[in-house]
Amino acid sequence: MHPTKLTILIADDMDSIAEFIKAQLTTLNDNTGFLRAKDGYETYRIALESAPDLILLDWEMPEISGLDALKNLKLNSKTQDIPVIIISSFSSSDKVKEALEAGAIDYVRKPIETDELIARARSAMTLANTLKELKYQKQQLEAEQKKTYHILKNILPAEVVKSLRNGEVIQPRPYRNVTILIADLVNFTEKATRMSPRKLLDELRIIFTKFDEISQKHNCVRIKTIGDAYMAVSGMFSNSKEHALRAAKAANEMRDFIVERNRKNGVQWEVRIGLNSGDIIAGFISEHNLSYDIFGDNVNIAARMQTYSGPMQINISETTKKLLEPHYTFVRRVPQKVKGKGMIEMYYLHKPKMPGQTNGKKQNPESSPKVI
Incomplete structure (x- = not known):
């Protein structure tokens, strides 16, 4: 069976905000684990190593910003499908548009409203669960396709198998x-x-x-x-x-x-x-x-x-x-x-x-x- 536990990565250079976010989201699910990053580089490294189900990413972090970290995540095949919520004090619609175009699934403005944070996180976690289930089903399908291909290539000429996989009528x-x-x-x-x-x-x-x-x-x-x-x-x-x-x-x-x-x-x-x-x-x-x-x-x-x-x-x-x-x-x-x-x-x-x-x-x- 595939795992049901969700892992959330909180990326913020301020401990107080990170702890506040964790405290609010703990009430969502008893089976949720948390990871912590303090800058954009750590965010990218931890995401690559641990593949969290959801990332809450502060835009304004030192050295490598959250937005740059987001762009790097979307460039890597191992992390590009992880849902990311950008958290920022920027309130202009241009900034929201920039974050969404970079690949964020949602945007939360500071100061953080508890109800809004929980609602957006819950929505993102639902999506994360759905993506995980789809990924698992895709892996199962690919495994079955590999088994089928292995059987076919042992009983049919390779050219015939290729035609069948392309949907051609033999x-x-x-x-x-x-x-x-x-x-x-x-x-x-x-x-x-x-x-x-x-x-x-x-x-x-x-x-x-x-x-x-x-x-x-x-x-x-x-x-x-x-x-x-x-x-x-x-x-x-x-x-x-x-x-x-x-x-x-x-x-x-x-x-x-x-x-x-x-x-x-x-x-x-x-x-x-x-x-x-x-x-x-x-x-x-x-x-x-x-x-x-x-x-x-x-x-x-x-x-x-x-x-x-x-x-x-x-x-x-x-x-x-x-x-x-x-x-x-x-x-x-x-x-x-x-x-x-x-x-x-x-x-x-x-x-x-x-x-x-x-x-x-x-x-x-x-x-x-x-x-x-």
Whole structure:
């Protein structure tokens, strides 16, 4: 629960006036505490340190006047919302206007009338309570918004979350020239039966957290995880001509991570990765479901590339291979018959090409296509 006690700062260089003000205001609320300042500098310092709910500020104080202190309070984000009542012997309307324009909520003239002081202080304290409650509600709302944002950014692409926060309607839309990456852990079901649920979830959390880092590093967008499968897309929001290259680098780094982790970890994992390039459609499945997904024939082909991949291999389609020819060598595989697609060409990503290496006759024999 937020605190209900009110704190009033009385800023006046004359002890007798400060004590008089305190005596009158003590009758307002048994749960009110008082602070004291004797000049403008002390007023600003105490307000900054203690954040009182109300300040009664004498205009005519030595060195730094109350009005200057008021102006400084309003310039600082930590103190600018504190209600301030100016107390002054100035009686002209110009002075009242000057104080109010500087940020004072009210103005009390000297000599101080008890009834007027209490009435104005009570009004200001009511406002202070209201402001405190609004501030508390705002903090609660911001905390809930942060929680919601944290959840959304873990299940949706950052660009989609940004659009949602801006109040935009997310319509299904096509994305052209992208590369889909799908990674799947080998024999996951079998290994899962030999682990406790906590151990299994820890393993997935560690692996997929690293995959997220790798995806972000290579400007790939994580779409979703389904059990032990991880899906990402390169070029979806960036419109990069190097989408296939970025996906290939991400895939290689994911595989390298699994290799390195197996050296240090008791649980030995293998991963199958499939890549395919082309056009897709992306959007929410329904108005009542926050599952953002990608659709289309090229997504299905990427899934087939993953399914037909060998353990610890990166299996790519013909379209992806053409985009990667300047950068990688390949191992040609025996075409596979895929339901609804017939025979499909596929290749294992072999290794990066050496500088100056081409697909011509002078190609290194080691990089020549092999069929497996």
